[in-house]
Amino acid sequence: MAATTEAKVRQLAWVYDLNKCIGCQTCSVACKVLWTRDEGEKHHWWMSVNTMPGLGTPKAWETMGGGVDTTTGKPLPGHQPTREEFGGGFEFNYDEVFYGGTSGKAHLEPQAPRENRWAMNWDEDQGAGEWPNSYYFYLPRQCNHCSNPVCMTACPTGALHKTDDGLVLRDEETCMGDRFCMEACPYKKVYFNYERHVGQQCIGCFPRIEAGVAPACVRQCPGRAVFIGYLEDEDSPVHKLVREWKIALPLHAEAGTGPNVYYVPPLSPYRLNEDMSIDTETPRIPPEYLESLFGPSVHQALATLKSEMDSVREGGSSEMLKTLIAYKWQELLGPFTVDPATLTPGGNGHQGA
Amino acid sequence: MKVAKLTGALADPAAAAWQSVENVRVSLAPVALEAQPTEYIREAWRDRDYGQTAEAQVKAASDGDRLYLRVEWADDPVPNHEFQDAVSAIFPTNGSGVLATMGDAEKPLALWFWEQGRPGPLRLISSGPGVVTKDATANLGANGVLANGRWSVVLSGPADVAQKRKVALAVWNGSRDERAGLAAVSQEWLPLEME
Ligand code: SF4
Ligand code: SF4
Numbered sequence: 076m077a078a079t080t081e082a083k084v085r086q087l088a089w090v091y092d093l094n095k096c097i098g099c100q101t102c103s104v105a106c107k108v109l110w111t112r113d114e115g116e117k118h119h120w121w122m123s124v125n126t127m128p129g130l131g132t133p134k135a136w137e138t139m140g141g142g143v144d145t146t147t148g149k150p151l152p153g154h155q156p157t158r159e160e161f162g163g164g165f166e167f168n169y170d171e172v173f174y175g176g177t178s179g180k181a182h183l184e185p186q187a188p189r190e191n192r193w194a195m196n197w198d199e200d201q202g203a204g205e206w207p208n209s210y211y212f213y214l215p216r217q218c219n220h221c222s223n224p225v226c227m228t229a230c231p232t233g234a235l236h237k238t239d240d241g242l243v244l245r246d247e248e249t250c251m252g253d254r255f256c257m258e259a260c261p262y263k264k265v266y267f268n269y270e271r272h273v274g275q276q277c278i279g280c281f282p283r284i285e286a287g288v289a290p291a292c293v294r295q296c297p298g299r300a301v302f303i304g305y306l307e308d309e310d311s312p313v314h315k316l317v318r319e320w321k322i323a324l325p326l327h328a329e330a331g332t333g334p335n336v337y338y339v340p341p342l343s344p345y346r347l348n349e350d351m352s353i354d355t356e357t358p359r360i361p362p363e364y365l366e367s368l369f370g371p372s373v374h375q376a377l378a379t380l381k382s383e384m385d386s387v388r389e390g391g392s393s394e395m396l397k398t399l400i401a402y403k404w405q406e407l408l409g410p411f412t413v414d415p416a417t418l419t420p421g422g423n424g425h426q427g428a
Numbered sequence: 429m430k431v432a433k434l435t436g437a438l439a440d441p442a443a444a445a446w447q448s449v450e451n452v453r454v455s456l457a458p459v460a461l462e463a464q465p466t467e468y469i470r471e472a473w474r475d476r477d478y479g480q481t482a483e484a485q486v487k488a489a490s491d492g493d494r495l496y497l498r499v500e501w502a503d504d505p506v507p508n509h510e511f512q513d514a515v516s517a518i519f520p521t522n523g524s525g526v527l528a529t530m531g532d533a534e535k536p537l538a539l540w541f542w543e544q545g546r547p548g549p550l551r552l553i554s555s556g557p558g559v560v561t562k563d564a565t566a567n568l569g570a571n572g573v574l575a576n577g578r579w580s581v582v583l584s585g586p587a588d589v590a591q592k593r594k595v596a597l598a599v600w601n602g603s604r605d606e607r608a609g610l611a612a613v614s615q616e617w618l619p620l621e622m623e
Contacts, residue, residue, distance in 0.1 A: 152472035153472070154606070155510060157509065157510055158510070159509075217532065225468065228466060228468060229468030231465045231470065231557070231558035231559055231608045231609060232557075232559065232561070232608075248562065249561070251562075251607075251608065252607075254607070255466065255469060255472075258472060259472075267510075272543075272547075273507060274544055310518055
């Protein structure tokens with residue numbers, strides 16, 4: 076029975092509210108501390124937050140191709156991001172600074188050529204626009220656990236698979252380090268481990284999910300800016316934000332991979348005229364720029380957000396805004412409310428909550 | 429190709445013992461684009477050259493326990509920090525097998541695979557270009573030396589593989605991003621005869 080089969084396949088999804096993300100990198104560091112401290116993982120940032128507009132990580136990833144031609148369905152060639160384009164993972168001159176007898180004259184300096192230096196979040200807060208109308212916002216990015224994962228279909232050894240929860244996971248034993256996944260992924264969210272010769276990416280914190288614990292990036296966010304849940308679960312904020320209210324949108328959906336990380340687009344302050352009066356007609360972040368990221372539905376999504384805010388200002392009540400505000404932070408965690416501190420190492424993980 | 433009976437430091441490509449061993453030229457050709465296993469690879473490499481390493485040379489020797497194959501080919505000097513040069517000795521697992529596709533599901537091939545910079549050699553079971561699984565139990569050795577613009581790599585493994593009676597080669601040029609089925613492979617099996 077088709078219905079039974081369908082019911083079994085669920086899709087985990089993340090929603091980032093870009094109006095609440097403060098660019099603090101707590102998610103990035105939570106992920107880094109949990110998963111990528113081993114050999115060959117110095118430059119890995121499975122979760123990264125970048126200032127937009129910006130070149131991001133890897134440097135200029137939006138120009139690197141990959142994804143699917145949505146008219147022909149054919150995969151599109153992509154560039155394989157290099158170690159230099161990811162940047163970071165620097166060695167520092169600790170010995171010289173701390174033990175070199177330089178009496179404070181030497182400063183900590185990445186041991187990499189000055190030109191072309193790059194790293195995750197290298198262009199932080201640069202943004203775009205001219206004072207007093209300069210603008211920027213933060214964009215957290217991880218593997219999108221796509222519904223049409225081109226990383227998976229590009230792989231000759233079958234190292235990647237889609238789980239019943241909709242996560243795209245890699246079997247490192249099967250991975251030969253061929254890196255077609257890195258070329259094919261339009262989000263450039265696969266990292267290569269040059270020591271162990273395997274690709275690596277966000278694992279959706281699946282061991283935590285299995286134990287009922289929310290992913291580290293979600294649970295640690297101090298801005299209450301990220302939700303997780305199953306897209307099909309009608310009570311989930313994720314479902315409501317994406318499917319019902321349609322105010323959370325995928326990034327670069329035109330790449331054709333069916334990403335499952337969604338974003339509530341950023342509202343922006345009005346522009347200032349030369350005489351410093353307020354131009355209430357023109358948002359400071361150009362709508363065409365947001366459309367280039369989130370597609371044409373971004374205008375409707377922003378209009379919906381604004382009209383909800385207007386109605387609350389006039390004394391109304393809005394379930395949408397209450398959801399986004401997340402008065403109870405556990406609401407962000409979907410069904411994954413177990414406190415990881417209640418788990419015993421090696422236990423089955425279900426004794427909490 | 430005769431497998432010379434020798435003792436001594438055969439694992440070292442520069443070992444003097446190799447000088448007396450017969451040198452066999454092997455011509456290589458690219459694995460066909462149509463045979464590449466995923467649509468992504470076929471689309472992305474449609475207009476890119478690969479598998480242009482036209483020739484390799486091979487010598488074989490055994491001390492009774494282990495079979496040593498010394499493979500030599502011209503290095504492409506273009507630097508590439510992402511992909512590395514690699515070579516495989518190829519053996520049948522099931523009587524024979526199609527070299528042009530690096531094996532298939534019915535007659536997979538066994539590869540002794542060495543890649544520059546990789547911690548050790550791997551034994552791979554190949555049922556198509558780049559369609560490989562790793563064999564964890566393999567007892568292989570490898571040493572590669574780049575000198576005067578040429579790679580010399582000695583691959584070694586249990587001598588009983590010579591009972592398969594044939595061997596072939598594949599070479600990957602890292603300078604051109606070659607990996608998986610993007611390789612130059614022998615056109616014919618080379619008979620292996622123990623001396
Ligand atoms: S974001 Fe990239 S790596 Fe993740 S599932 Fe999509 S295509 Fe694959
Ligand atoms: S889900 Fe887990 S692995 Fe993935 S980005 Fe978040 S913290 Fe990292």
